[in-house]
Amino acid sequence: MNRQNKFNLQNQQQQFQQNWRYNESDEEGMYYEEQQNDIEFERQSPLAYNNYNTFNNQQQNLTNQFENQNQYDEESLIIENPLDQTPIQVMIRVRPQFNIDSQSALKIVDNNTIYINNNENVHSFKYSRVFKPSDSQETIFKYVCEPILQHAIQGYNASFLVYGQTGTGKTHTMGLHQNNLLEEPGMIQHSLKFLFDHFNNSQLNPEDWSISLNFMQIYIEEIFDLLNPNGQKLQIREDSESNEVYVQDLITVPIKNIDQAIKLIEAGLNQRMLGPQNMNQYSSRSHTILNVYVNQRISYSEYIVSNIAFVDLAGSERIKKSNSTGIRMEEAKKINSSLSALSNVISLLGNSNQQYIPYRDSKLTRILQNCLNSQSKISIIGTVEPSEDNSFETYSTLLFASRCQDIQFLPQQNLQNIFTMNSDPQEEIQNLKDQIKYYQSKIKKMSSSISSDGTKFAKQIIETLKKPFTKLGRNLKQAQKMNEQLHSQMKNKKNTSYEPIGLYQAKIPFEEMMQMISDGKEQEFLNLFEQTFEDIFQKYGQISLELEKLKEVNLANQNQKTDDHQQLTSSRPNTKLATELIEYYSGFSQTLLKQLLESEQIVDTNDRDLLEKIGEFNQQTQLKLKDIVKKHNIKELIQYVDTLNETNYEKIAKSESYRVKQLVLQLKKKIEDTAQKNNDKSNTNIKDFLEKQRLINEKKFMIKQSGTPLNNSQIIGDNSSSMSLRSNSSSNNLTQQQQQQQQQQNQVNNIPKGPSNLKQMMNDLNQKNKQQTSNSVNENQENFSSQQEGCYNSNNINNSQSKKQSSTPIHIQRVKILSEDQIEKNPQNNFVTNKLTEQNTNITKTEKQNISEKKIVQQANQNLNKEMQFDRSSSSGSNKIDYNTNSLSPIPQEQQLNSQLKSCNFYKKNQKYSPFTDN
Numbered sequence: 001m002n003r004q005n006k007f008n009l010q011n012q013q014q015q016f017q018q019n020w021r022y023n024e025s026d027e028e029g030m031y032y033e034e035q036q037n038d039i040e041f042e043r044q045s046p047l048a049y050n051n052y053n054t055f056n057n058q059q060q061n062l063t064n065q066f067e068n069q070n071q072y073d074e075e076s077l078i079i080e081n082p083l084d085q086t087p088i089q090v091m092i093r094v095r096p097q098f099n100i101d102s103q104s105a106l107k108i109v110d111n112n113t114i115y116i117n118n119n120e121n122v123h124s125f126k127y128s129r130v131f132k133p134s135d136s137q138e139t140i141f142k143y144v145c146e147p148i149l150q151h152a153i154q155g156y157n158a159s160f161l162v163y164g165q166t167g168t169g170k171t172h173t174m175g176l177h178q179n180n181l182l183e184e185p186g187m188i189q190h191s192l193k194f195l196f197d198h199f200n201n202s203q204l205n206p207e208d209w210s211i212s213l214n215f216m217q218i219y220i221e222e223i224f225d226l227l228n229p230n231g232q233k234l235q236i237r238e239d240s241e242s243n244e245v246y247v248q249d250l251i252t253v254p255i256k257n258i259d260q261a262i263k264l265i266e267a268g269l270n271q272r273m274l275g276p277q278n279m280n281q282y283s284s285r286s287h288t289i290l291n292v293y294v295n296q297r298i299s300y301s302e303y304i305v306s307n308i309a310f311v312d313l314a315g316s317e318r319i320k321k322s323n324s325t326g327i328r329m330e331e332a333k334k335i336n337s338s339l340s341a342l343s344n345v346i347s348l349l350g351n352s353n354q355q356y357i358p359y360r361d362s363k364l365t366r367i368l369q370n371c372l373n374s375q376s377k378i379s380i381i382g383t384v385e386p387s388e389d390n391s392f393e394t395y396s397t398l399l400f401a402s403r404c405q406d407i408q409f410l411p412q413q414n415l416q417n418i419f420t421m422n423s424d425p426q427e428e429i430q431n432l433k434d435q436i437k438y439y440q441s442k443i444k445k446m447s448s449s450i451s452s453d454g455t456k457f458a459k460q461i462i463e464t465l466k467k468p469f470t471k472l473g474r475n476l477k478q479a480q481k482m483n484e485q486l487h488s489q490m491k492n493k494k495n496t497s498y499e500p501i502g503l504y505q506a507k508i509p510f511e512e513m514m515q516m517i518s519d520g521k522e523q524e525f526l527n528l529f530e531q532t533f534e535d536i537f538q539k540y541g542q543i544s545l546e547l548e549k550l551k552e553v554n555l556a557n558q559n560q561k562t563d564d565h566q567q568l569t570s571s572r573p574n575t576k577l578a579t580e581l582i583e584y585y586s587g588f589s590q591t592l593l594k595q596l597l598e599s600e601q602i603v604d605t606n607d608r609d610l611l612e613k614i615g616e617f618n619q620q621t622q623l624k625l626k627d628i629v630k631k632h633n634i635k636e637l638i639q640y641v642d643t644l645n646e647t648n649y650e651k652i653a654k655s656e657s658y659r660v661k662q663l664v665l666q667l668k669k670k671i672e673d674t675a676q677k678n679n680d681k682s683n684t685n686i687k688d689f690l691e692k693q694r695l696i697n698e699k700k701f702m703i704k705q706s707g708t709p710l711n712n713s714q715i716i717g718d719n720s721s722s723m724s725l726r727s728n729s730s731s732n733n734l735t736q737q738q739q740q741q742q743q744q745q746n747q748v749n750n751i752p753k754g755p756s757n758l759k760q761m762m763n764d765l766n767q768k769n770k771q772q773t774s775n776s777v778n779e780n781q782e783n784f785s786s787q788q789e790g791c792y793n794s795n796n797i798n799n800s801q802s803k804k805q806s807s808t809p810i811h812i813q814r815v816k817i818l819s820e821d822q823i824e825k826n827p828q829n830n831f832v833t834n835k836l837t838e839q840n841t842n843i844t845k846t847e848k849q850n851i852s853e854k855k856i857v858q859q860a861n862q863n864l865n866k867e868m869q870f871d872r873s874s875s876s877g878s879n880k881i882d883y884n885t886n887s888l889s890p891i892p893q894e895q896q897l898n899s900q901l902k903s904c905n906f907y908k909k910n911q912k913y914s915p916f917t918d919n
């Protein structure tokens with residue numbers, strides 16, 4: 001194909017892309033509206049099409065060659081150009097062709113370029129990467145996920161999206177094939193493993209990092225929690241202060257290891273909506289989103305949280321192609337319009353003039369808003385299959401991907417501060433004490449890790465140094481041979497009248513030196529070597545002088561022809577001998593010197609990163625080491641490393657922790673000062689404090705009664721209060737009479753003492769108004785009693801936190817993570833707990849579903865019977881949940897759902913929390 005044709009081809013493709021757009025109003029969903037002119041233009045270029053066949057043959061050979069040449073060992077794969085340089089990576093993955101009767105419409109030209117013959121023209125597309133059918137799941141992970149996860153660990157949000165026609169390998173790429181989660185690990189499994197490996201091997205204390213996940217699907221624009229089998233449709237909310245988007249009541253579960261994650265995902269997949277699509281037997285007709293949250297505490301008051309979203313999008317095929325009618329048609333329309341919204345959002349992200357990004361156009365884009373913005377790393381894989389039967393769909397996937405990749409922005413780190421200053425001295429003291437505890441544990445950990453790292457480092461240096469020593473040993477052997485020859489030569493010439501200061505007698509203790517090397521006594525070797533070396537140099541200097549003298553004498557002889565000419569001439573052989581000796585020793589010493597320099601160079605280059613590592617601990621050490629290395633003073637280096645090995649690391653650890661200790665001292669001082677101040681003003685302060693508490697409690701109680709949702713400042717009260725509360729309107733319908741009584745009760749108590757006091761009041765009220773208040777009061781009571789038992793619902797989490805820690809953590813992120821303790825201490829029969837502790841993973845899907853649903857039903861019934869004490873006669877006997885009902889269909893009794901939710905041991909996204917203060 002000549003250059004002009006290629007050029008035409010590219011031009012056509014560009015024009016086609018520019019004119020391509022999706023017509024949302026069309027009944028068939030997504031299709032491509034080509035402008036008449038462009039169709040004409042493409043048709044008028046038959047040359048390009050004709051040339052394709054010739055080109056095809058030529059390229060076939062090249063491609064085969066390319067495929068053969070590009071066999072590589074994945075283990076030793078070096079990624080020269082990792083895909084983490086730009087915020088959005090758009091890639092194509094071509095799955096193997098299953099239909100052998102069909103021609104291939106695709107040609108992978110190189111790692112970035114793919115051609116498609118869409119039955120009309122041949123189009124060329126370029127992407128960050130084109131993955132071949134032979135590329136493994138590991139390769140995908142290594143190229144796509146690993147670099148982005150490295151960023152996510154540093155606090156960036158990230159999203160991985162797979163887009164494509166049904167059956168092209170989206171689910172396979174993600175690793176979400178039901179019952180095959182372990183056999184066919186994809187991006188999700190590899191990524192989770194990577195994250196756990198990273199943190200388990202990191203310097204962070206286990207309590208300073210956590211990984212949690214939630215799992216949901218969007219089906220016909222409705223959101224379902226895949227980790228909660230009650231089939232409730234969830235709503236998207238936005239935090240008025242932080243503008244953060246979250247799914248209300250979506251369950252986020254902390255996971256300890258990859259096994260737990262797999263169990264949860266497997267359980268979630270069993271809940272997923274699958275449709276018997278023509279294109280694929282288990283076609284996913286919904287978008288599936290797995291959010292992984294990584295929390296890391298980086299100082300006492302700061303942490304970073306990254307949200308990594310794995311999105312398996314629903315199939316993008318045309319409705320006509322999938323022969324959909326009725327509900328399937330409805331599904332397909334919604335899928336297509338949400339995919340269109342996704343494409344719009346992504347393509348607008350890079351437009352710096354674009355103020356408004358239409359996230360609200362679909363639930364998908366709205367949910368992904370946190371990870372699909374200019375602050376995040378985005379990775380999109382378009383999956384395609386080669387056969388020409390699907391060339392239209394493949395072409396549309398390639399266009400979609402192409403449209404997504406033209407954006408540029410820089411992601412930002414999610415650094416958040418969880419604490420604000422407390423105005424109350426008591427709380428301030430508690431806060432400072434907690435800080436001290438935190439830093440003390442850091443010091444302890446730091447000391448031990450630094451000294452062990454120091455030892456490791458010293459060992460590594462010694463190992464590195466051993467290499468040139470071994471070479472030195474070999475050289476010494478050669479030198480020894482030469483020396484022996486020299487000695488015998490010298491012996492033969494002993495009868496000469498002139499002996500240049502008995503140089504040949506210089507003894508080099510080769511045997512001894514080599515022994516030292518093989519015994520690993522580098523230090524002793526160096527001492528001995530230096531001595532010998534000095535000796536040789538000394539002698540070398542003397543010989544040089546002798547030689548000069550002899551030369552002078554010879555010259556004089558030649559010139560003067562004096563009487564003693566004879567005598568001097570007899571010394572000529574000695575001149576020769578001396579020259580030989582000088583050459584030999586200078587050569588020998590130069591060889592040794594070279595070796596020595598080489599060994600230092602090795603230290604300088606190979607261990608630069610080790611030096612850097614040390615530098616992290618202590619800059620002084622680093623400078624000193626670099627200085628020594630620069631001076632090529634191997635002896636000093638070894639000595640220094642030796643001292644580092646033994647005592648210096650302790651010192652470094654101490655000096656590093658000194659800074660922290662100073663901080664602790666300052667904090668202690670601050671505590672004393674604050675305590676002093678507090679003493680001085682104790683009367684007024686305590687009164688103020690209690691009064692504040694009373695007002696806050698009263699306010700909260702009023703809010704509970706009115707059922708009005710609270711904004712953040714209302715929830716937090718003022719910062720002096722550790723109480724935070726979100727009202728639940730369904731559980732707060734006290735009568736006016738009760739409100740009055742409550743207020744009276746408050747006035748009597750005057751100084752409420754927090755939750756237990758409130759609980760008491762509620763009990764009193766409950767007793768007095770038993771007749772009138774039945775369900776609602778009981779529900780309030782249940783809130784308080786469940787709080788005592790350690791159950792966590794939207795109201796009691798914050799109360800229980802406040803009991804444990806009196807400082808006021810204020811957190812803007814809405815992902816709520818439960819500590820392991822909280823899960824273990826409260827083995828409620830809920831879905832997630834069951835899944836996490838499930839022993840037998842081999843039981844079938846239906847058995848699993850039945851078991852988990854049965855348990856939930858039993859628990860819900862128990863809750864209803866024992867805790868809520870429902871008045872069965874008034875609730876017309878419909879409180880029992882029939883576990884035979886479809887788990888995705890809504891359960892009629894809202895109270896039953898509430899009861900189930902309340903018995904769950906995990907946090908939900910609609911709550912305020914601090915991930916590190918719950919124990």
Ligand SMILES: Nc1ncnc2c1ncn2[C@@H]1O[C@H](COP(=O)(O)OP(=O)(O)OP(=O)(O)O)[C@@H](O)[C@H]1O
Binds near residue numbers: 167313383
């Ligand atoms: N790269 C690949 N290598 C081998 N087999 C693959 C590859 N990609 C997909 N497959 C196989 O092709 C079939 C269809 O793939 P998959 O279910 O992942 O498609 P999908 O795009 O997720 O479809 P849907 O939209 O219907 O969920 C599966 O049997 C899968 O194992």
